[in-house]
Amino acid sequence: MSEANASATRITPGNALRPEDIALEVRTGLAKPSEDTAEYALRLGDDALILAQRLGHWISRAPELEEDIALGNIALDQLGHARSLLSYAGGAMVNDDGSAKSEDDLAYFRREHEFRSVQLFEQPNGDFAATIARQFVVSYYQFLLYSRLTESKDATLAAIAAKAVKEVDYHRDHAAQWVLRLAGGTEESRKRMIHGFRIMWPYVEELFRDDDLTGRLAEAGIAVAPSSLKEDFDRLTGEVLTEAGLEVPDVPAAPGGGRQGRHSEHLGYILAEMQVLAREHPGASW
Amino acid sequence: MAAQNLQSVPVELTAGTSETAEADGQANFDRVIAEDSRIEPKDWMPPAYRKTLLRQISQHAHSEIIGMQPEANWISRAPSLKRKAILMAKVQDEAGHGLYLYSAAETLGQNRDEMTDALIAGKARYSSIFNYPALTWADMGAIGWLVDGAAICNQVPLCRASYGPYGRAMVRICKEESFHQRQGFEILLELSNGTPAQKQMAQDAVNRWYAPALMMFGPPDDDSPNSKQSMAWNIKRFSNDELRSRFVGMMVEQVRVLGLTLPDDQIRFNEDTKKWEHGPLDWDEFHEVLAGRGPCNSQRLERRREAHDDGAWVREAAAAYAAKQLNKQKEYAA
Numbered sequence: 001m002s003e004a005n006a007s008a009t010r011i012t013p014g015n016a017l018r019p020e021d022i023a024l025e026v027r028t029g030l031a032k033p034s035e036d037t038a039e040y041a042l043r044l045g046d047d048a049l050i051l052a053q054r055l056g057h058w059i060s061r062a063p064e065l066e067e068d069i070a071l072g073n074i075a076l077d078q079l080g081h082a083r084s085l086l087s088y089a090g091g092a093m094v095n096d097d098g099s100a101k102s103e104d105d106l107a108y109f110r111r112e113h114e115f116r117s118v119q120l121f122e123q124p125n126g127d128f129a130a131t132i133a134r135q136f137v138v139s140y141y142q143f144l145l146y147s148r149l150t151e152s153k154d155a156t157l158a159a160i161a162a163k164a165v166k167e168v169d170y171h172r173d174h175a176a177q178w179v180l181r182l183a184g185g186t187e188e189s190r191k192r193m194i195h196g197f198r199i200m201w202p203y204v205e206e207l208f209r210d211d212d213l214t215g216r217l218a219e220a221g222i223a224v225a226p227s228s229l230k231e232d233f234d235r236l237t238g239e240v241l242t243e244a245g246l247e248v249p250d251v252p253a254a255p256g257g258g259r260q261g262r263h264s265e266h267l268g269y270i271l272a273e274m275q276v277l278a279r280e281h282p283g284a285s286w
Numbered sequence: 287m288a289a290q291n292l293q294s295v296p297v298e299l300t301a302g303t304s305e306t307a308e309a310d311g312q313a314n315f316d317r318v319i320a321e322d323s324r325i326e327p328k329d330w331m332p333p334a335y336r337k338t339l340l341r342q343i344s345q346h347a348h349s350e351i352i353g354m355q356p357e358a359n360w361i362s363r364a365p366s367l368k369r370k371a372i373l374m375a376k377v378q379d380e381a382g383h384g385l386y387l388y389s390a391a392e393t394l395g396q397n398r399d400e401m402t403d404a405l406i407a408g409k410a411r412y413s414s415i416f417n418y419p420a421l422t423w424a425d426m427g428a429i430g431w432l433v434d435g436a437a438i439c440n441q442v443p444l445c446r447a448s449y450g451p452y453g454r455a456m457v458r459i460c461k462e463e464s465f466h467q468r469q470g471f472e473i474l475l476e477l478s479n480g481t482p483a484q485k486q487m488a489q490d491a492v493n494r495w496y497a498p499a500l501m502m503f504g505p506p507d508d509d510s511p512n513s514k515q516s517m518a519w520n521i522k523r524f525s526n527d528e529l530r531s532r533f534v535g536m537m538v539e540q541v542r543v544l545g546l547t548l549p550d551d552q553i554r555f556n557e558d559t560k561k562w563e564h565g566p567l568d569w570d571e572f573h574e575v576l577a578g579r580g581p582c583n584s585q586r587l588e589r590r591r592e593a594h595d596d597g598a599w600v601r602e603a604a605a606a607y608a609a610k611q612l613n614k615q616k617e618y619a620a
Contacts, residue, residue: 019368053362056370059377060358060589063597064604065351065385072378076371083367104366128600184610185603192599277365277423284481286365286423286473 017163019083019103022156026091026100031156038092039116039213040223041157042106043259044145045085046117049107051138052079053270054125063128070174074135077167082107084160108278112268113261119254120203122266126196129189132178133196139172140237141207144229153221176240183244194246201249206256208233319520324450327393335519338512339449340394342521344401347387348412351405352586354380356420357429365423372469373426379462386459390451406591414572415498417580424477424484424491430470432492432499432537438463439533440503448520471540478545485545492541493549500564501572503530509569528561535562 025031033041055075062068083103090101120138125131146168149161182193208230210218217223241248256262278284311330318325325331354377361377364370388398404410415433420426441460447453477488504510504526516522524532534553541548552565574580 049367052370056361056374059361059374059381060354061593061596063593063600065381065388067597067600068354068381069378069385072374072381076374076378079367079371079374083371086367107367108365128597181604181607182600185605185607186599188599189603189606273362277363281365281481281483284365284484286369286476286480 017084017159019080019087022084022087022160023090023102025156026087031088031091033088033092033154033156035092036213036217037154037157037222038089040217041085041089043116045082045089045106046115047121047138048078048085049082050115050117050121050267050270052076052082053274054121054123055131055135057125058131067128071131074171074174077164077171081160081164081167084163088156088160104278108275109282112263112271115261115263115267115271116259117263117267118203118206118258119256119264120200120207122258122264122270123200123203124266126199127192129182129192129196130199131196132175132182133193133200135171136175136179136237136240137200137204137207139168139175140233141229142168143172144232144236145224145226148224148229151221152223157222179240179246180244183246193244194249197246198249198251201251202254203256205253206258209256209259211259319448319518322446322448322520324453325448326450334515336394338516338519339452339521340391340396342516343387343391343394343452344396344404345411345413347384347391347401348405348410349416350380350384350387352412352590353416354384355586355589356416356418356582357426359420360423360426363423364426369426369473376430376466376469379466383459383462386455390449390455393451402594406587406594408578408587411576413502414575414580415502416586417575417582418494418498419582421494422487422491424474424487425495427470427473427477427488428491428495430466430468431474431540432470432495433502434463434466434470435537436499436502436533438467439529439536443523443529444521446520446523452521471544474544474546488544489546492546496549497567500530500534501567501569503527503533505569505572531561531563534564538562 022031052075055071055078058071059068059075062071086103086106090103090106093101093106095101095105120134123130123134125134143165146161146165150158150165152158152161179193182189184190208226210225210227214223214225218225218228238248278286308330312332314329315325315331315335318329325335357373357377357380361370361373364373388401391401392398401410405412420429438460441456441463444456445453445460447456474488474492477484479485504513507513507525507527510526513522513525517525535555537548538553550565552563554563555561556563575583578584
């Protein structure tokens, strides 16, 4: 079977899609995103990559072995989504030698202002409650986003979303269970859960902001307009918060700007650590 | 958190209620061992057998958990996203191995919390190898190839250990360990075929991990007092030196494929004994590390203690929430 034939059957919604399959499609020219679509994939891919980097820190430090495994699993899922999305995005971006940018070109050789993740994803882990607060928001957002994206007219995005949504559904359940436990556990855990939501909530609004790019792509049936997810997000997260006896924090929204490359102070440190080895050996393969 | 519901069963109480029962139990135990069959948790077993297994399985579990640290150290800096994913999955597997093994140990009457307390109090041992630092990315290769390779040599025979829960846990663990070793080999192979700096990094890592990996099999046979009894009980199947020799033979073959060398010019195959031999190992260093004076002993334990202490409020919250839910259910039922 030729490389092209091998991959032609892979990218269908519901298939066990691997990042390598997407990369192969991009290399063989079977998958070719438009510049807009690539930018959109880059946004979602960067969100997932930065979150994976954050969550990976918990492995060997979690409150219980089961959580080392659970948070590690969520980090791995996010990393998988990031790899697929970045591989696809790279199909419309070229290196100096004319080759398409790979997932690693994009992850390791861009600087802060070239990352397109929103600021929520780069927020520090804090304590376990802060991590759960961030994860709760992210999981509901991603679940709604990927659910809708399965209907994208872009076959590759639809296929990535079809795989991701099943995984993110578990992340959502995991986070919601912990919100209930921490809010309803001890006085200490409730206080920490409330604090966790207070420090993460300023970055929630940015998730649902439309711009010209999402406008064009949503119109074409390729992307989901972020604002269109807000109502369901409020309703679904509201149900859990109500059950937990919590309220949506009354805190002002941060200006954000991650989609345009404006980040918090945190991203520089994340990238410094993530990229250091790859940059010490440019051109090396691992 | 299931561990919190288990009551610790004092070893003495489970060792039989009357002399007749104990004699019957001993007879059954002897028969099972003679038939090379399996002892299960509810079977009578000699207190010393229980104690030996509990020590061995809990030490093995602790080794998996402490062993997560040197590799977790490189997750954030893995040089490609594929390697990052593989490394995350590997460290996650190790947490899983720790869980199976703690569960197997719990069947002998000690709960996970007690074992964890012993670990962070510095009273329980874990494999000394994890007290060495993982300094470069190539260490991820050397740990997988040499450390997991040595672990497999040790653990494959344990799949036939006479204690059922331990043997069964080892079957799954060994399958995953063999993936781990292959990924370590692959990392080194890629580095060895890479730039001169990468190849140097790989050789340096192999040089540092070789001797500690050989010492993972434990002291030489004439200095290993517990081995004889463990072999009589069908827990251990081969002696430390026998396993070490086999391991050296395997590594000699594989290092050639890697295009690297082992830092030991005295390796040879002894035609008379049909066994591989290696150069002298620094057993003083081994005992120093074992006694807590290794490069990372303090760091590894402190990290585990910190995670445990930082997570205390979370575990308390989960227990309190579970108790409240149970009360609600009871009220509803009433």
